[in-house]
Amino acid sequence: xxxxxxxxxxxxxxxxxxxxxxxxxxxxxxxxxxxxxxxxxxxxxxxxxxxxxxxxxxxxxxxxxxxxxxxxxxxxxxxxxxxxxxxxxxxxxxxxxxxxxxxxxxxxxxxxxxxxxxxxxxxxxxxxxxxxxxxxxxxxxxxxxxxxxxxxxxxxxxxxxxxxxxxxxxxxxxxxxxxxxxxxxxxxxxxxxxxxxxxxxxxxxxxxxxxxxxxxxxxxxxxxxxxxxxxxxxxxxxxxxxxxxxxxxxxxxxxxxxxxxxxxxxxxxxxxxxxxxxxxxxxxxxxxxxxxxxxxxxxxxxxxxxxxxxxxxxxxxxxxxxxxxxxxxxxxxxxxxxxxxxxxxxxxxxxxxxxxxxxxxxxxxxxxxxxxxxxxxxxxxxxxxxxxxxxxxxxxxxxxxxxxxxxxxxxxxxxxxxxxxxxxxxxxxxxxxxxxxxxxxxxxxxxxxxxxxxxxxxxxxxxxxxxxxxxxxxxxxxxxxxxxxxxxxxxxxxxxxxxxxxxxxxxxxxxxxxxxxxxxxxxxxxxxxxxxxxxxxxxxxxxxxxxxxxxxxxxx
Amino acid sequence: xxxxxxxxxxxxxxxxxxxxxxxxxxxxxxxxxxxxxxxxxxxxxxxxxxxxxxxxxxxxxxxxxxxxxxxxxxxxxxxxxxxxxxxxxxxxxxxxxxxxx
Numbered sequence: 001x002x003x004x005x006x007x008x009x010x011x012x013x014x015x016x017x018x019x020x021x022x023x024x025x026x027x028x029x030x031x032x033x034x035x036x037x038x039x040x041x042x043x044x045x046x047x048x049x050x051x052x053x054x055x056x057x058x059x060x061x062x063x064x065x066x067x068x069x070x071x072x073x074x075x076x077x078x079x080x081x082x083x084x085x086x087x088x089x090x091x092x093x094x095x096x097x098x099x100x101x102x103x104x105x106x107x108x109x110x111x112x113x114x115x116x117x118x119x120x121x122x123x124x125x126x127x128x129x130x131x132x133x134x135x136x137x138x139x140x141x142x143x144x145x146x147x148x149x150x151x152x153x154x155x156x157x158x159x160x161x162x163x164x165x166x167x168x169x170x171x172x173x174x175x176x177x178x179x180x181x182x183x184x185x186x187x188x189x190x191x192x193x194x195x196x197x198x199x200x201x202x203x204x205x206x207x208x209x210x211x212x213x214x215x216x217x218x219x220x221x222x223x224x225x226x227x228x229x230x231x232x233x234x235x236x237x238x239x240x241x242x243x244x245x246x247x248x249x250x251x252x253x254x255x256x257x258x259x260x261x262x263x264x265x266x267x268x269x270x271x272x273x274x275x276x277x278x279x280x281x282x283x284x285x286x287x288x289x290x291x292x293x294x295x296x297x298x299x300x301x302x303x304x305x306x307x308x309x310x311x312x313x314x315x316x317x318x319x320x321x322x323x324x325x326x327x328x329x330x331x332x333x334x335x336x337x338x339x340x341x342x343x344x345x346x347x348x349x350x351x352x353x354x355x356x357x358x359x360x361x362x363x364x365x366x367x368x369x370x371x372x373x374x375x376x377x378x379x380x381x382x383x384x385x386x387x388x389x390x391x392x393x394x395x396x397x398x399x400x401x402x403x404x405x406x407x408x409x410x411x412x413x414x415x416x417x418x419x420x421x422x423x424x425x426x427x428x429x430x431x432x433x434x435x436x437x438x439x440x441x442x443x444x445x446x447x448x449x450x451x452x453x454x455x456x457x458x459x460x461x462x463x464x465x466x467x468x469x470x471x472x473x474x475x476x477x478x479x480x481x482x483x484x485x486x487x488x489x490x491x492x493x494x495x496x497x498x499x500x501x502x503x504x505x506x507x508x509x510x511x512x513x514x515x516x517x518x519x520x521x522x523x524x525x526x527x528x529x530x531x532x533x534x535x536x537x538x539x540x541x542x543x544x545x546x547x548x549x550x551x552x553x554x555x556x
Numbered sequence: 557x558x559x560x561x562x563x564x565x566x567x568x569x570x571x572x573x574x575x576x577x578x579x580x581x582x583x584x585x586x587x588x589x590x591x592x593x594x595x596x597x598x599x600x601x602x603x604x605x606x607x608x609x610x611x612x613x614x615x616x617x618x619x620x621x622x623x624x625x626x627x628x629x630x631x632x633x634x635x636x637x638x639x640x641x642x643x644x645x646x647x648x649x650x651x652x653x654x655x656x657x
Binding site: 027049417428 | 574612635651
């Protein structure tokens with residue numbers, strides 16, 4: 001876990017003091033909202049439908065027990081006893097009062113946390129593979145790079161007023177668990193012919209109203225060139241990105257309108273200019289940061305009662321099948337804690353649950369916790385011998401739902417239950433889907449399936465890359481849900497295709513049931529996933545399942 | 557033939573709590589939409605918004621929202637978004653619905 005230097009500490013404390021003064025000025029009337037709004041957004045404070053919302057940065061989704069306990073304390077003391085983990089690996093508090101926010105920010109600073117650059121037209125919280133440092137397919141831990149990017153981008157004077165927000169994701173593995181192709185910049189660690197690790201630099205991906213799959217700007221970038229190269233990209237974007245239209249301001253539009261070749265040429269020219277004068281972080285600094293991301297010592301532990309319990313307890317077996325992933329060390333596993341209880345709100349955890357996760361991480365997990373962009377929590381290093389005890393503790397706290405990667409492991413944005421931009425609700429749809437397929441007892445039979453729900457076209461719920469995507473819209477004053485099919489957010493990324501007209505909330509669940517039943521009928525074997533079946537057969541049979549009447553009429 | 561009345565109310569978020577509030581005929585703010593002053597034509601609506609907009613020390617982002625009139629003759633939400641603002645989220649019993657309980 002990265003620990004703040006004196007510089008970080010002073011910077012964050014100064015910012016809190018500054019914001020405390022700004023809030024006081026807003027409350028005594030010396031600042032009007034037009035003046036205050038950009039200041040509060042710089043500090044992660046939004047105003048939503050029913051209350052303010054504070055978005056707290058969790059750099060590359062890494063937490064320890066002290067941070068998690070502090071988040072629980074904040075939830076109890078200043079909010080309503082829960083928090084919402086987001087697709088940018090952050091946490092949001094939905095009910096803070098304006099005059100409490102400076103105290104909340106101070107409490108965050110006490111554990112080396114803040115809400116800076118979680119909003120506004122800046123470089124946002126850098127996200128990374130949530131299995132970083134533990135995954136058996138990893139080349140190098142991406143968090144070292146993500147931390148360098150955090151330090152480089154925090155308060156970077158040139159990039160505080162970009163045309164629009166800017167999102168960066170890093171994965172250290174060829175298997176992309178960080179959706180890097182849907183980011184303004186996605187960094188995928190690869191090795192060149194001589195075996196040196198470096199990055200494929202992917203630019204101009206994004207979801208939202210104009211979804212694009214990122215394009216490769218550099219096939220292989222040596223690690224040492226990373227910061228000056230990103231500085232060159234941001235520099236060109238800052239110069240040429242559109243500022244006349246908010247909806248055309250992201251780098252994906254610049255790339256689309258100007259073409260990859262032209263932008264690449266400009267970036268490379270800027271890079272050639274910047275590189276010689278760029279103050280690359282010293283080896284000492286990099287080594288200093290690297291020591292925070294050393295793998296914990298993982299002594300051989302055998303597997304204890306792990307295998308025995310798998311054989312004896314079907315519930316535990318199913319937990320290990322879905323929620324435990326391979327660790328580099330065969331005596332260990334990566335445990336995913338599902339924040340998707342059946343019928344619950346995706347990504348929410350109560351303060352009690354946060355404390356249980358903190359306790360378990362401290363006792364069994366080398367004090368490491370991750371937040372995944374899929375809105376779950378991860379214990380990256382758990383000895384298999386300890387997983388039975390971890391499971392028991394999680395189960396008691398309602399945190400042992402064995403559904404990771406299955407139909408009820410849904411990404412959903414807060415939607416119109418909270419968000420001022422939403423055009424429809426997302427959460428109740430997620431709740432209904434998970435409840436219904438649990439009733440049908442089909443979840444395990446259906447197998448790997450990613451449903452992602454957004455409550456407006458800004459696509460915070462990543463619906464474009466859901467195997468089944470759901471987009472909530474307002475159609476003539478009624479909530480209406482469009483379905484997209486065949487999206488994929490991994491290294492084989494594809495954008496979902498819109499299936500046809502939307503459904504009312506009432507008709508949506510039966511439509512999904514028809515869709516799933518069609519998949520179950522058409523798959524070649526239990527091993528063929530929904531996405532594979534869809535890719536093999538195309539939209540035809542699935543559209544027919546969604547719109548049986550239309551299809552009959554066409555046939556008649 | 558009379559044109560269908562175009563009822564509108566002014567609503568905003570409370571500066572301190574961020575809670576939804578409505579502008580009343582007494583030129584102050586209520587947490588209950590039933591207390592809202594209703595404008596029935598565009599000119600009255602603009603006048604209401606202008607008056608409300610002078611109170612930015614109390615609220616954030618005042619805007620005009622279409623309204624209906626309920627059986628008691630009070631303002632009521634006309635759109636589902638505005639209806640949610642009178643209640644709170646649907647996943648937890650929080651917000652206005654809880655305050656009324």
